Amino acid sequence: MDFKRGEEIVFTFDGKPVSAFEGETVAVALYAANVRKLATSHDKHRARGIYCAIGNCASCMMIVDGTPNVKTCVEPVRAGMVVESQPDKGKLT
Amino acid sequence: MIHTDVLIVGAGPAGLSAAIEIGATGANVILLERSNVAGGQLIKQTHMFFGSEKQYASYRGYEISDILLKEAESMPNVCIKLQATVLAAYDDGTWTADIEGEYTKIKPKVVVVATGAAEKSLPFPGNDLPGVCGAGALQTLMNQYGVKPAENVVMLGAGNIGLIVSYQLLQANVNVLALAEGSQKIGGYLVHASKLRRLGVPIMTGYTVKEALGTTALEAVTLWKIDENWQGIAGSEITFSVDALCIAVGLSPLAELLWQAGCKMLYVPSLGGYVPYRDKSLCTSIENIFIAGDVAGVEEASAAMVEGRLAGLSAIKHLGIDLPNQSATEADYYAQLASLRNGHSGEKILSGLSKATL
Numbered sequence: 001m002d003f004k005r006g007e008e009i010v011f012t013f014d015g016k017p018v019s020a021f022e023g024e025t026v027a028v029a030l031y032a033a034n035v036r037k038l039a040t041s042h043d044k045h046r047a048r049g050i051y052c053a054i055g056n057c058a059s060c061m062m063i064v065d066g067t068p069n070v071k072t073c074v075e076p077v078r079a080g081m082v083v084e085s086q087p088d089k090g091k092l093t
Numbered sequence: 094m095i096h097t098d099v100l101i102v103g104a105g106p107a108g109l110s111a112a113i114e115i116g117a118t119g120a121n122v123i124l125l126e127r128s129n130v131a132g133g134q135l136i137k138q139t140h141m142f143f144g145s146e147k148q149y150a151s152y153r154g155y156e157i158s159d160i161l162l163k164e165a166e167s168m169p170n171v172c173i174k175l176q177a178t179v180l181a182a183y184d185d186g187t188w189t190a191d192i193e194g195e196y197t198k199i200k201p202k203v204v205v206v207a208t209g210a211a212e213k214s215l216p217f218p219g220n221d222l223p224g225v226c227g228a229g230a231l232q233t234l235m236n237q238y239g240v241k242p243a244e245n246v247v248m249l250g251a252g253n254i255g256l257i258v259s260y261q262l263l264q265a266n267v268n269v270l271a272l273a274e275g276s277q278k279i280g281g282y283l284v285h286a287s288k289l290r291r292l293g294v295p296i297m298t299g300y301t302v303k304e305a306l307g308t309t310a311l312e313a314v315t316l317w318k319i320d321e322n323w324q325g326i327a328g329s330e331i332t333f334s335v336d337a338l339c340i341a342v343g344l345s346p347l348a349e350l351l352w353q354a355g356c357k358m359l360y361v362p363s364l365g366g367y368v369p370y371r372d373k374s375l376c377t378s379i380e381n382i383f384i385a386g387d388v389a390g391v392e393e394a395s396a397a398m399v400e401g402r403l404a405g406l407s408a409i410k411h412l413g414i415d416l417p418n419q420s421a422t423e424a425d426y427y428a429q430l431a432s433l434r435n436g437h438s439g440e441k442i443l444s445g446l447s448k449a450t451l
Contacts, residue, residue, distance in 0.1 A: 024238055028234060028238045036309070047310065049224060050226050050234075051225070051227055052212055052227050053227070053234065054230075059221070
């Protein structure tokens with residue numbers, strides 16, 4: 001198969017640089033960088049990762065550029081974007 | 094407030110087909126898709142389709158998506174918006190949407206809901222570990238983005254999705270250590286199952302997942318044999334070291350908007366869950382809301398395309414547009430659906446549909 005990849009860009013995940021291709025989603029770029037744990041369950045603080053990858057299940061929610069509860073599996077990557085793990089239900093600022 | 098003849102929710106195979114059918118009459122269509130690509134789940138289907146020429150048999154899924162999208166895009170009266178999530182259906186007939194971040198109100202004369210379905214999960218200890226995911230998720234990673242989704246996988250579910258995705262995983266150099274299926278019979282087409290058996294994938298019927306093991310990510314999965322009451326049999330456990338456990342146990346209709354609009358709903362297990370009551374022409378209990386594709390009952394994409402056409406035709410009728418050959422076209426769509434639902438898996442669908450069709 002032929003994959004048309006976009007330009008290589010860099011964003012940060014918990015302060016560390018991660019390279020990705022434009023056109024990818026945040027969750028896919030992290031998966032390709034071998035990051036499996038994306039979110040944390042509210043009650044028992046269990047690790048959560050990709051389940052559906054198409055924006056249905058909300059098991060990949062993270063803080064993106066300061067906004068909590070972003071479904072990263074449908075959030076396109078952008079150069080310089082700041083992605084952070086979300087340890088709780090998220091706070092609106 | 095935007096006024097339009099038709100609002101279509103979802104640009105998968107059903108929604109695109111409805112848009113093409115309605116667009117050909119010159120009526121104004123707004124087609125909203127929440128994702129940033131049109132085509133729904135067709136875009137990650139790398140296998141060839143069965144069916145007949147009319148449903149693009151022998152094309153691969155992503156090619157069909159391109160064909161449908163090009164045709165819909167060529168119609169100036171069809172407006173396709175991506176990153177456009179429909180939010181709500183109000184009692185006065187207003188629908189609201191977030192279109193590229195902008196809150197928008199729409200007043201359509203007719204609505205076709207083609208929102209599709211979501212992958213089901215399964216209850217077992219550890220089912221929330223990263224690495225336990227839907228078959229569609231692995232397809233998205235490997236077929237849409239070209240990312241190798243895992244090294245070693247156990248697949249759960251021997252329906253067509255489980256069988257086809259297992260084969261695609263092998264094509265992506267992923268080891269499929271086992272394909273477990275709770276029932277005693279393979280649910281999908283035997284042609285897919287034989288392909289896997291020839292490549293050495295054990296198909297373990299009568300087995301399910303006992304538990305998934307790992308701390309911050311999946312490390313292993315234990316399968317066990319189940320008895321006729323679907324209870325695990327102690328001592329029959331087999332453990333595999335895996336980095337992905339792929340769940341392919343079916344889909345359930347994404348019917349939230351129909352609930353909200355007040356459509357009469359019914360639980361039909363063989364159609365995947367709660368589905369709207371409808372008449373033969375795919376009209377719900379609300380006279381200007383039509384349905385097509387998996388939201389009407391989970392089936393294959395080929396049926397979704399024909400249902401999209403049929404719902405489109407019914408929407409045209411509701412708008413009061415007279416077409417030459419309307420009844421012949423309608424008869425053709427009914428015949429196509431009947432032929433797609435012919436056979437073993439079709440029986441289940443037909444019995445489900447008979448409960449939900451008034």
